[in-house]
Amino acid sequence: MTAVVLPAVPRVLIAEADPWSRDLLKHVLLNVRCDARLDLCADGQEALRLLADNPYDLVIVDWELPGIDGLNVLRNVRQRKRNPPLPFILMSSRNDSASVREALPLAPAAYLTKPLNMESLTHRLQDLLVNAGEEVACEVPTLAPGMTLSAYLERRRELAEGAALMTDVQVAINRSLNPGGLDLVRLEGEIRTDPQITAVLIAAANSAAQHLGDPVQTLGQALHRLGTAQSMNLILGLALKRSARLSDPLLADYAERYWELSLHTAEYARTLARLLDLDQERCYCAGILHCLGDLALLMCLQEWKQAGGELDEWEEIGDALAEFGAAYGSALRTRWRLPLELRELIAAVYQLGGGVYSREALVMNMAAQLARLTEHEGIEALAKSRTARLLKIGLPELMRLRKK
Numbered sequence: 001m002t003a004v005v006l007p008a009v010p011r012v013l014i015a016e017a018d019p020w021s022r023d024l025l026k027h028v029l030l031n032v033r034c035d036a037r038l039d040l041c042a043d044g045q046e047a048l049r050l051l052a053d054n055p056y057d058l059v060i061v062d063w064e065l066p067g068i069d070g071l072n073v074l075r076n077v078r079q080r081k082r083n084p085p086l087p088f089i090l091m092s093s094r095n096d097s098a099s100v101r102e103a104l105p106l107a108p109a110a111y112l113t114k115p116l117n118m119e120s121l122t123h124r125l126q127d128l129l130v131n132a133g134e135e136v137a138c139e140v141p142t143l144a145p146g147m148t149l150s151a152y153l154e155r156r157r158e159l160a161e162g163a164a165l166m167t168d169v170q171v172a173i174n175r176s177l178n179p180g181g182l183d184l185v186r187l188e189g190e191i192r193t194d195p196q197i198t199a200v201l202i203a204a205a206n207s208a209a210q211h212l213g214d215p216v217q218t219l220g221q222a223l224h225r226l227g228t229a230q231s232m233n234l235i236l237g238l239a240l241k242r243s244a245r246l247s248d249p250l251l252a253d254y255a256e257r258y259w260e261l262s263l264h265t266a267e268y269a270r271t272l273a274r275l276l277d278l279d280q281e282r283c284y285c286a287g288i289l290h291c292l293g294d295l296a297l298l299m300c301l302q303e304w305k306q307a308g309g310e311l312d313e314w315e316e317i318g319d320a321l322a323e324f325g326a327a328y329g330s331a332l333r334t335r336w337r338l339p340l341e342l343r344e345l346i347a348a349v350y351q352l353g354g355g356v357y358s359r360e361a362l363v364m365n366m367a368a369q370l371a372r373l374t375e376h377e378g379i380e381a382l383a384k385s386r387t388a389r390l391l392k393i394g395l396p397e398l399m400r401l402r403k404k
Contacts, residue, residue, distance in 0.1 A: 010057040010129055011037040015047035015073065016091075017065055020204035021114075023161075024237035025060060028118065031240045032125040034138035044068025048076060056086060058128055062114075063092035063103075074106045087128050091116065115229030118236050143307045149316065152309065153324050156300045157331050163295030164246045164302075166259050167194035169239040173232065182232060184223045192219050193263055195292045197235055198285060201226065203336035204234055215339035218281040248305060251298045254317060258291040258298075261371055265290060265349065268367035271401055276391070278360050286345035286364055287371075289338075293329020294321055300328075326350070352387065362391050370401060 010033060016022040022040055029036060039054065041047050044065040051059070051073075059077065063070040074088050087109040092099065095113040103111050110124045130136065143152070172190035176183050191197045198219045205222035206215055216222050223231050238244060246252040266287030273283040301320060305311055333343050348361035349368040366387045373379065379402055382388060383395040 009035050009037055011039070011054065012058045012060065012129075013039045013041070013047065013050055013054070013056050015041050015044065015059070015061040015065055015070065017042050017062060018204075018207055020200070020207055020234060021062075024116075024233055027237050027240045028121055029060075029125055029129075030242075032122060033129045033136055034242075035136055036129065042066075044070065044073050047073050051077060058087045058089070058109075058125075060089045060091065063090060063094065063099075071103060071106075074103070074108060078106050089124065089128075115227070115233055118233055140306045143304075143309055147309075149304060149309060149311070149320065150323075152304055153297070153300060153320060156303075157324065157328055158335070160296045160300055160328060160332065161241065162199065162299075162332060163196040163292055164255060164299045165194060165196055165238060165244050166255070166295075167191050167197060169197075169235055173235070182228045184228060184231070187231070188220050188223055191235065192284075193259075193266075193288065195259070195262060195288050195295060197238060198222075198288055199292055199332070199336065199338065200234060200238060201231060202285070202342070203338055204230075206337060206339060215341070217339050217342045218285045220281060246298060246302055248302050250313065250317070251302050254321070255295055255298050258294045262288050262291045264371035265364075265367050268370045268401060269363055272363045272367055272391075272393075273360065275393075275397070276359060276363065278363060282342070283345065283360055283363055283367070286342060286349065287367055289333075289342075290329070290346045290349040290364075290368070291325075292332060293327065294325040296332060297321060297325050297328045357390065359391065362387055366391060366393070370398070373402075 012029060014022060014025050014029070016025060019042075022042070026038060026040065029038065039050050039056075041050060042065075044061075044067045047059075047061060047065065048068060059073075061070040061073050065073070070090055070092070074090055077086055077088060085107060089110045089112060090103055090108040091112045091114060092103075093114045100111060109128060112121060112124070167190070169191075172187065173182070175190055176187035178186075201219060201222040202216055205225040216225055226234070246255050266284045269283035269287040270280045272278075273280040297320060301311060301317060311317065329346075333346065344358075345360055345364050348357070348364040352361070352365050366382075369382055369385070369387065370379075373382070379398045380395065383393075383398050388394070388398070
């Protein structure tokens, strides 16, 4: 296909009901055209309103939109008889020949079945959005005049997309491949230590489009509910984000320490849960996720530096983490609608309030205390703590845990 002559900055509409699929499409598209102007919506009525108000260069719509479905959005676009026709990508979970035959007379630029093939989608977008020989360069946004770090972090708290990846996604996927395709069990083993991937897959599995039955609270449950293709798409979508990795050495060092703290807390939690015959995987998952806010904050600090902001070597980073880390984590877990039961376990990592506690919450609190002990600190005081008494765990058990 020969690319059409496009304006300097193409404007694109994405209409997709599922928030995680919508986010994935956004990042795939920005990876092809980082300068594109995007409008996002979740239903057909809003899509038609946007189409009436704005001149678009490309429209990407899901057939299964609520209200007015994507096929009728396409039909409405074609009735306007724009010349040349507006490029329109129609996505659908329908892969039967009757559905394809119904859509083809409306001349979509592409009919893509879900779960999407990322390579095929990327090629389609390149054909439609990048002219032959064209190179697209995007500058990093600069800070508003007078912007302070505290004000910047306060504003970013409700907009932050999450943490940097601690796992090499491509390596993890390659290790999980076998002659029959992707092995979900092996994939879980490869990515289970990454807080960002774990949180996003759990959130996606609990989204309105996926929710069936009990809430998903572990990575394994999320992978099986989403399936191989959708899980892979979401993981690859995370890797496409511009800030997928922390490039600043000092911030990366901080992230490494928070990641290690998460791993130690998760392992202690799983061991304690096994000892007390509780849900090991849920406790492990809560441990992995409890530093997600701190890791997300570090990514925002990198964005601050890339935008031209100054950052003191140690003190200012530490102050920012102390002031905003917990708030970032709470905002992300709430915005992503992670299950309440899982959020309560994560909250128990930090403190136990008044009232009656579940044994799993006590496990999380004890696991966090164990993970934060330095090699020079004894565990005698921990053995006498309220948490230990409620769990009925004594010094011998804690000493065995510490040696593992």
